[in-house]
Amino acid sequence: MTTSARARVLVLLGPTAVGKTRLSLELAAACGAEIISGDSMQVYRGMNIGTAKITPAEMNGIPHHLIDIHDPEDAYSAAEFQEQGTRLIEEITGRGKLPFIVGGTGLYIESLCYGFQFSEAVADEAFRKEQDAYAEEHGALALHARLEAVDPVSAARLHPNDRRRIIRALEIYHQTHTTLSESHAGQTKESPYDLCLIGLTMDRKILYKRIEDRIDQMMAEGLLAEVKGLLDRGYSRTLVSMQGLGYKELAAHLAGELTLAEAVILLKRDTRRFAKRQLSWFRHMKEIEWIDVEGEENFSENFAKIRGIIAKTFEKPL
Template identity: 45%
Template sequence: MVLTGPTAVGKTSLSIKVAERLNGSIISADSMQVYKKMDIGSAKIMTDEMCNIPHYLIDVLEPWEEFHVARFQQMAMEAIQDIYQKNRLPILVGGTGFYIQAILKDVDFSGDSGKSAFRQELEERARAGGSDELYQMLKTEDPVSAENIHPHNVKRVIRALEYYHETKSPISLHNAKEMERESPFCYSYFVLNDRREHLYERINQRVDQMMEKGLLDEVKYLKSLGLTSQMVSMQGLGYKELLSYLDGNISLCDAVESIKRNTRHFAKRQLTWFKREKNVVWIDKSKYDYDEDAILNQILRIWEKRTSNRNGEYHDD
């Protein structure tokens, strides 16, 4: 099962209830919760909140380690096998759509190992002058990918440029072909959603709560360990903005407002991604008056129908 949706929509608490009812184990499909020492900014579930449900890919890497979709895929596939061996249901929970796709479509990343000289050159250019120049290159060579990659996502911009350099073909074409692959799994894909104004208010409130819980101190500690804005982990929402404040580039008030704005934009991009996915069941929280038990029962009802008729589709009409 996949349980996803935009950031702050309420996936975590619902996933626990789903796992309890279906004898499930949870695999985090999140690019930040994999890191140790990064609890507040990643909205990481704490041990006492897990209700004895096994969780995978949470707190397994140090924040200075590299983490990317190919590594996620390898670790998640190993977790899935372990869960199956224990006769439990693997439940992918998180908002990183590309990670979810990498599992469901068994995307081939075999050509993405190692660091080419061209990639190193692009990384140096990004360090020296930022990502704008590279993004303009991508818009020229692969405008479709440029539409789907945020200008500040340096890692993905570089990968797209590297792929074009190596193959003379846009990575967007490669990704489109990967999307058509048959999945090795029988699965149900649920997207939890909410009214935009309500979701955005939840995002703003959560950022305020993170600051109250000590997000600034968390970033100060990470900075004291030598972590910089060039590291993958510190590109996460909340971390990069507060690091910019600590580096003297912006005020604290501006940093907090940037976190809220960037998180809202991120939620919008997440929803755009999920709308492109096929065979997805959308669950609108407002339709159930925000009653989590009613939402849970609907998910279970759809799950039972789809598992009893694996070739059929079900729409939450």
């Protein structure tokens, strides 16, 4: 039973390249919604092709939030996303619209939907410098192995190149003797909102083919030039933003470490692995209604099915 005192929040999630954008636009138009991007990379200005960022023209008049809000040198966190998303849900609801979270960054979306409490471990600059120096001397994989030894769940979720988040996970364990994954697992799953969570999925082989086709399209659209432009403007390869898929592989090519063909092969592999991690994260969120969206010819059927789920969850048509 829904409660009028609680804001309704619609959520559409799923792995990269599964087809969230088109469905989100149709649903937003049908439901009178404003979209909150649940993507950790689309916050960065100038990082458009590699993040598959929707263009203003493609938005078709639907308000989109938390896109292009940071320059690439500014680190973005789940805690910041949660704070901004909480404010947006209140503002959108106050306008008589439906807040609609769309994306694939599991921790961000779950933290907002369930009001996660983030670790109170404060920054320990000496510890961070020590870990950073260790990574510089022994390499990213060695630092990742340190995390794997104390928190294998978080290590499986974090890419070895995601140095900032790996060091933060080590820092939390160092200070609290509780792992980041234990902290996440111990969060209450009582939402302050009336949630309707829709997950999109498809056969893994089809998804992987869509991922590879999308990367080929990104390369044709000028992803290499986008990465070169960011580097030319002085954005370091070590930035969190530049560790994103597509950016780190092509930056390695531009540094002479990989041929272009090798970089593209690596990008496709890394993106397939990322999609697998996304699905693993979402599978533990028990309230999601999953929709198999294979085949463009089934769009109308899938759209109608989702509309039915929304109406049933919120107990009246939107």
